[in-house]
Amino acid sequence: MQVFVARQPIFDRRQHIFAYELLFRQGQENFYSAADGDQATSQVIVNSFWLIGLSTLTGGKRAFINFTANLLKNEIVTMLPADQIAVEILETVDPTADIVEACRKIRELGFLIVLDDFVFEPRFEPLMELADIIKIDFQITGIEEQIKLIEMCRGKDIRFLAEKVETPEEFRQAMELGYTYFQGYFFSKPIIIASQSIPKNKTVNFRLLQQISSSLLDLDKLEKLIEKDVFLTYMLLKYINSASFGFRASIRSIRQALALLGVKEAVKWAALIVTRELAQDKPQELVVISVMRARFCELLANEAGYKERGSDAFLLGLLSLIDALLDRPLADILAELPVTSDVRAALLGASGLFQDIYQLSLAYEQGNWQAVVIYAGQLNIAEARLPVLHVNSLAWYKESGLE
Structure with a gap:
């Protein structure tokens, strides 16, 4: 039986690989079709750490992994090495008091906190105070909204990641806006890796x-x-x-x-x-x-x-x-x-x-x-x-x- 994980590189401003996002896949088809986010993240963790091996997937770079509200509250992430993981908090996670507290504990343990597909709302301010990186969908977020958010965080120790950068022009634009990290098809599509010996x-x-x-x-x-x-x-x-x-x-x-x-x-x-x-x-x-x-x-x-x-x-x-x-x-x-x-x-x-x-x-x-x-x-x-x-x-x- 084969197990699968897709990885997509995340680059810095010099176009060096900073990290890899690890994504759930059920097979060689390069898309995500599962409806259960808890199950998807659990499979990514098991496949990446215990079946394929994190060193094979990331080569020593940090791994970005999506976490649902349930997995955050259940402290599943504490099973993983803090210096190798960035915890991506999905946009669907409601920033309740127990979620904010769980994220605070995670950050104190040394994990990076990433807010995924972020769109500003006042209720997310407690999570913004804990965030190391804010990830913005470059395709659906207007330029003025991006500028406003970056300016709002100026002076704070927060870096921005432009997601879904698909052309050289978009990369140059993201550079000019002040993004630190970049991810998207302009650099590389997700590559699927399977666990198996050489037949x-x-x-x-x-x-x-x-x-x-x-x-x-x-x-x-x-x-x-x-x-x-x-x-x-x-x-x-x-x-x-x-x-x-x-x-x-x-x-x-x-x-x-x-x-x-x-x-x-x-x-x-x-x-x-x-x-x-x-x-x-x-x-x-x-x-x-x-x-x-x-x-x-x-x-x-x-x-x-x-x-x-x-x-x-x-x-x-x-x-x-x-x-x-x-x-x-x-x-x-x-x-x-x-x-x-x-x-x-x-x-x-x-x-x-x-x-x-x-x-x-x-x-x-x-x-x-x-x-x-x-x-x-x-x-x-x-x-x-x-x-x-x-x-x-x-x-x-x-x-x-x-x-």
């Missing part, structure tokens, strides 16, 4: 990933892995028969197909297949982002004059979401893969050539144009070339056969 087909694909990550690719081993899997054989023949290559000769063996592709193209094909298969129970968006990012990083390396390292840059982009695909810490996964030291370092946050390429790709995806200018300059890439390279990445993804 056998994922184990095979992980071995394939280990093989293609090696700087000393063994075509004999690659051939043996593929020839034992009908699906992999089919996908290889389908790929080599695509318009991208235009091969007219009949393919008589897997080795012939790999030889016609060449080592670099064979590695890219195998990497695409591995990504797709590892993500078979994940949102398709993860595959799209991984593949496009891989191609974009490769093109950025070429553009920066490092064409000989293009395949490394490709793997860098492709592996950037591998922790989300496997539900395991990135450092643990990389310890099992023979990637080059500079690719590993970049994925783990160390500075260097590949870190600049990686950060430029992320900045462009997120529309962080200030960072784009900085990283493009460091790599000596003309900014006018970036839209061309990004469109190329999308076209290449569509030709890959993964849609």
Whole structure:
């Protein structure tokens, strides 16, 4: 049996991840359909802490979790680590005296208090006095109302979080209004994480990933892995028969197909297949982002004059979401893969050539144009070339056969 939790990142003004909101999900469908808020929050707590593991979900960042009136009064939150949790008080919670007292105790224990989907009414003032963060729905709350509320809290130790930020323009507007934190589809949709061990087909694909990550690719081993899997054989023949290559000769063996592709193209094909298969129970968006990012990083390396390292840059982009695909810490996964030291370092946050390429790709995806200018300059890439390279990445993804 699988259990599910969706997580959505919350960013600070530098677009660094500050926390994750954990959301109840019944399955891979990325929406919430439960009517019982108590049950939903209880499931999030059980799934996050005792089945999936909070470190897997948040990587050490704080977890925002919705709490109903019943759960607040029953002090369920006191079972959880205060330094890792932000208590989101739902907009449906009536601020009665016992609720205010429960929140006071929770705050004294070290939990952050967040007022969710907040719309000001005088009766909420006791909760505002306890709040660390006020969360405002950016889509339904008028700008004048937002300004009035922010001004009302000026001088108090309260930060504001803009929720449902969906465009670069809305992000810039929220920045100008004085918000500290931001959440919404402009940054990332909720990503669903399930609790399960790697099944056998994922184990095979992980071995394939280990093989293609090696700087000393063994075509004999690659051939043996593929020839034992009908699906992999089919996908290889389908790929080599695509318009991208235009091969007219009949393919008589897997080795012939790999030889016609060449080592670099064979590695890219195998990497695409591995990504797709590892993500078979994940949102398709993860595959799209991984593949496009891989191609974009490769093109950025070429553009920066490092064409000989293009395949490394490709793997860098492709592996950037591998922790989300496997539900395991990135450092643990990389310890099992023979990637080059500079690719590993970049994925783990160390500075260097590949870190600049990686950060430029992320900045462009997120529309962080200030960072784009900085990283493009460091790599000596003309900014006018970036839209061309990004469109190329999308076209290449569509030709890959993964849609």
